[in-house]
Amino acid sequence: MNSKRFTLFSIFLFLLKFVACLREESNESNNLQIWWKRSDIHGWNYRKRRVYNEFKESIADHMYRMALMALIADDLPGINRERCIKIALVHDIAEAIVGDITPSDGVPKVEKSRLEQAALNEMCEVLGGGKRAEEIKELWREYEDNASLEANLVKDFDKIEMILQALEYETGTFRSRSYYCLQ
Known part of the structure; x- marks a missing residue:
């Protein structure tokens, strides 16, 4: 339980630092925003948000x-970065085939899991099975079952990423790829 609290506290501090960076007006923070993520955005369409296509x-x-969050997060005891x-x-690789199934879609959890597992199996078949395909399945299952401290931390990053994305949409700090092509 203490590890979980420590992890959540560390994530909270990470989020505060990142949001503070987003709010700074310096070129350095603008470069961080650009580096962090800029490209065409589609997933929020799956999530039923009303966001313009290019955003x-x-x-x-x-x-x-x-993955970048995991890369730059502070070292945590017992966590394999x-x-x-x-x-x-x-963690969401199966959504490339089945889409982002949310509770508002009315799909039972068992069916969602079955659809995602089938999509993952299909993707791993394309890889020809083998060691890497098995590793991908194992990592995905670990996340789905929240079976490790690492999976738990990544689930927390998932929530943070959603909050950051919503913040970008809300504050208008996101710019489409076309913005950077015209610079």
Whole structure:
């Protein structure tokens, strides 16, 4: 329980630092925002948010941002950073096929899990099975079952990423790819 509290506290501090950086007017913070994530966004469409097409987050954007969170987060006792990065990179991979199924879609959890597992199996077949495919399945299952401290931390990053994305949409700090192409 203390590890969980420590992890949540560390994540809370990380979020505060990041939000403070987003609010700064310096070029350095603007560069961090640009580096953090900029591309066409689609995932929020799946999530039923009303966001203009050019500003929607893709599943890849979401997972990449979470992997960056895992990469730059402070070291935590008992946490394997490399495993966190890997879990972040695969945790929503099945959504590339089935989409982001939310509770508002009315799909029972068992059915959602079945659909995502089938999509993951299909993706791993494309890889020809083997060691890497099995690792991807294992990492995904670990996240789904919240079976480790690393999975728990990545679940917390998932919530933080959603909050940051909402903050960008709310404050208008997100800019589409076309904005940077015209610079």
